[in-house]
């Protein structure tokens with residue numbers, strides 16, 4: 001199956017980061033088109049396209065935009081979530097480094113649609129190169145009248161774009177954590193309601209969208225909703241809650257593969273296709289033991305589940321949390337799942353913001369139990385204890401404020417159900433070994 | 438009227454009522470455990486102690502419960518809602534949160550000041566699982582005695598509810614407290630070199646649901662289960678915060694604010710909180726004394742009062758207009774009333790005056806902004822008033838009723854300088870003696886100086902009669918605050934030695950039988966003086982009664 005990339009179509013084109021080159025390749029055509037429509041019409045196109053958020057939660061983008069209060073006196077803010085810190089995820093970075101104007105065009109169209117007059121690009125601090133490329137693109141766009149006041153001569157459309165370098169924590173990517181951080185506070189996610197669309201940054205209506213989501217908006221306006229819908233997977237008619245998985249998606253492939261990469265494919269390819277056809281197969285001639293379908297917080301696929309289509313609903317059918325960021329991490333059969341899970345738990349323990357008791361204490365507890373198992377002092381009953389904690393902090397809905405705890409819990413649940421034998425073996429063997437010493 | 442079902446009880450809600458599920462459940466008689474929620478602070482719903490199940494009653498009578506648990510503090514009570522605070526799922530979620538909270542908690546209850554009034558203890562007992570499954574090492578963090586002049590932080594006991602932080606941001610506006618580090622390593626701290634010493638700082642100790650923030654003043658002085666609590670009113674300024682006096686064996690150990698929307702709200706200031714110590718002072722006046730030339734002699738009450746009464750009556754008969762009674766704004770209304778009744782019974786021409794009214798600076802309003810400026814009046818959440826006494830309005834109402842005009846204390850001094858004062862009956866009760874040596878000089882020519890007070894002062898070393906009175910914690914009565922709110926104070930401890938409540942002294946001078954009984958006196962006051970009529974029931978509820986009808990809170 002060959003697929004003509006859209007989001008990555010300018011990848012590798014010399015100097016496409018420059019406005020002039022981007023425009024030569026059809027850039028800012030979509031914006032011109034959008035400005036000939038009313039904001040409501042743009043929202044409708046995006047809604048019709050079925051575009052779902054690429055930041056992890058998969059919320060329908062156009063629907064989110066309609067949550068903004070009607071006839072608000074403003075200001076309305078657009079926050080571009082470029083904090084990209086889900087382990088294994090690097091598609092936003094590639095978009096911003098390779099084709100910044102594509103992102104900026106999407107931002108401008110979305111701001112027009114949502115009547116936002118200020119957009120903040122909340123950029124992961126570590127992304128220094130993104131910062132420089134994006135800032136250069138923003139400066140160029142201002143100079144060309146594509147940002148600032150009276151954009152493209154339109155007396156009723158103004159937009160200021162600011163780059164805001166992040167505060168260096170995973171939780172800054174959670175949309176309300178991002179808003180708090182943007183306001184200069186600790187990134188402690190807020191309780192909802194009110195949702196950001198009603199009361200967000202600086203207590204004003206705010207839309208938070210991922211970089212890739214906004215890049216998609218550029219092409220939806222350029223090529224139309226029907227084009228977008230012709231790519232990907234339509235909803236399962238037997239599942240009323242499936243909203244479909246339309247459009248192209250950037251899949252990140254990393255871990256134990258020969259060729260770690262970011263590829264653009266229609267939503268719905270399988271993990272096996274990604275590994276074999278694009279990742280160059282598992283490294284060192286080994287086999288995959290487990291595969292993370294969309295960033296570590298989504299859990300694990302086992303070898304036998306690798307034919308699961310990676311669309312918004314596929315991973316949930318095999319017990320994972322979801323598609324997440326579509327960041328595939330391959331774990332080979334020589335790797336201990338105990339180590340993998342310990343690493344995962346350590347990450348979430350470190351990144352928990354600490355305001356909710358279950359997340360703060362649960363992530364710490366799970367990490368300590370796994371550390372003890374790795375020291376050879378595990379007991380079989382620890383596994384049920386781990387499952388109970390995971391269930392309590394992240395699987396039972398409603399026990400915490402944000403999704404970080406869910407992300408901490410699902411890998412534990414998946415690992416201990418899908419790889420339980422390995423954990424039991426590890427505890428038995430490692431324990432005995434330890435005793436003999 | 439809307440109805441909401443809590444467990445199996447139906448609760449009525451008025452249309453205008455906006456309750457969260459903790460409050461609604463409370464109305465049904467169910468306790469929903471909670472840490473981070475406090476009615477005076479913003480809702481953060483972060484401790485996750487109050488998780489409950491919610492659902493809805495369908496028109497056909499069936500109940501559909503949501504699959505998730507929700508924080509009761511964040512969920513508004515809505516008509517038709519069905520809430521389960523004690524279902525298996527809710528109980529499991531609550532027990533889980535408690536188990537998490539105890540993982541890294543030191544459980545040093547035996548040496549913890551909070552033990553006995555600790556919500557971690559209470560909730561663990563009521564909602565927890567009773568034993569720990571945690572086999573790992575606990576995180577240990579350093580205690581911080583630099584948090585504030587009056588506040589120590591036992592870091593490991595903190596449950597990270599952020600109440601203290603929100604208080605300094607939302608109520609005092611001074612924002613000294615913050616959270617440092619992340620996740621399980623998060624700690625409360627102050628900005629380096631900027632301890633939490635604002636004038637409302639002590640409230641964070643009350644707000645802290647566990648033994649993390651402790652009052653240095655109270656630390657290790659008493660186990661709380663020995664303390665008895667008496668409701669009273671803080672006398673330190675005319676705001677008149679409702680308070681609770683905690684005491685044991687006639688010693689006052691601490692004052693705590695008592696919530697009263699009509700008086701101050703939820704809190705009290707540190708001036709008041711720590712301003713009780715004069716009650717326990719070692720140099721309190723403990724016995725009546727009579728001066729003979731240079732010496733004073735301790736005498737019994739039964740000895741001194743008849744002599745005093747005779748001498749005052751004699752003087753009044755000779756020159757009623759040169760007999761002065763000075764009523765301190767620290768007297769209760771009942772005391773001021775009895776004093777006037779006695780004095781005026783000698784002759785209607787005797788003079789009545791008000792004692793000095795201490796005023797320090799200006800009203801101090803909170804929350805402050807970042808520059809330390811006070812908020813606009815309508816945004817004010819707490820005011821420490823410049824008038825540093827509890828009952829000016831009450832005493833003045835009585836003076837006005839009996840004399841029409843109110844003579845100031847300066848008028849008394851003037852009259853004394855002119856030699857027109859033959860008898861001066863001075864009441865005190867000021868915690869920092871209000872009398873100076875200048876007063877002494879001015880009062881040199883007074884024929885008979887009677888000082889009824891609690892602490893020695895320049896005046897007690899020249900007065901003819903020295904009568905030991907009682908501090909606010911040692912008596913019953915009524916204080917009227919700046920807004921005309923009459924509140925009851927109650928005796929928590931006995932006055933030291935032979936000291937007596939001022940009311941009892943005046944009852945004796947009046948030759949009334951028996952001991953003063955505040956409710957009866959209040960009813961009498963209400964029938965005698967029209968502006969006190971709202972007190973005619975004799976009893977005042979815990980929230981007080983506005984004398985001016987509505988009153989502003």
Ligand SMILES: Cc1cc2nc3c(=O)[nH]c(=O)nc-3n(C[C@H](O)[C@H](O)[C@H](O)COP(=O)(O)O)c2cc1C
Pocket residue numbers: 052053054055056057058059061081082083084085086170171172173174175176208209210211213214402403404407
């Ligand atoms: C713990 C946590 C971390 C997150 N990090 C990111 C992130 O780095 N980038 C991102 O786009 N979304 C992240 N999200 C998702 C955002 O909350 C939000 O759903 C998203 O930015 C919305 O954009 P979209 O609708 O375009 O996907 C995170 C969510 C959680 C719970």
Ligand code: SF4
Pocket residue numbers: 171188189351352353354355356357359360400401402403404405
């Ligand atoms: S779930 Fe975890 S990361 Fe999210 S708000 Fe709660 S404590 Fe913070």
Ligand code: SF4
Pocket residue numbers: 542543544545546547549550551552553555556557558594647648649
């Ligand atoms: S805070 Fe409460 S539970 Fe903790 S040691 Fe003190 S009394 Fe015990």
Ligand code: SF4
Pocket residue numbers: 594595596597598599600601602625641644645646647649650
């Ligand atoms: S110190 Fe007390 S009030 Fe402050 S966060 Fe900790 S437990 Fe809460």
Ligand code: FES
Pocket residue numbers: 470471472473474481482483484485486487488508509510511
């Ligand atoms: S009291 Fe509800 S979450 Fe803390």
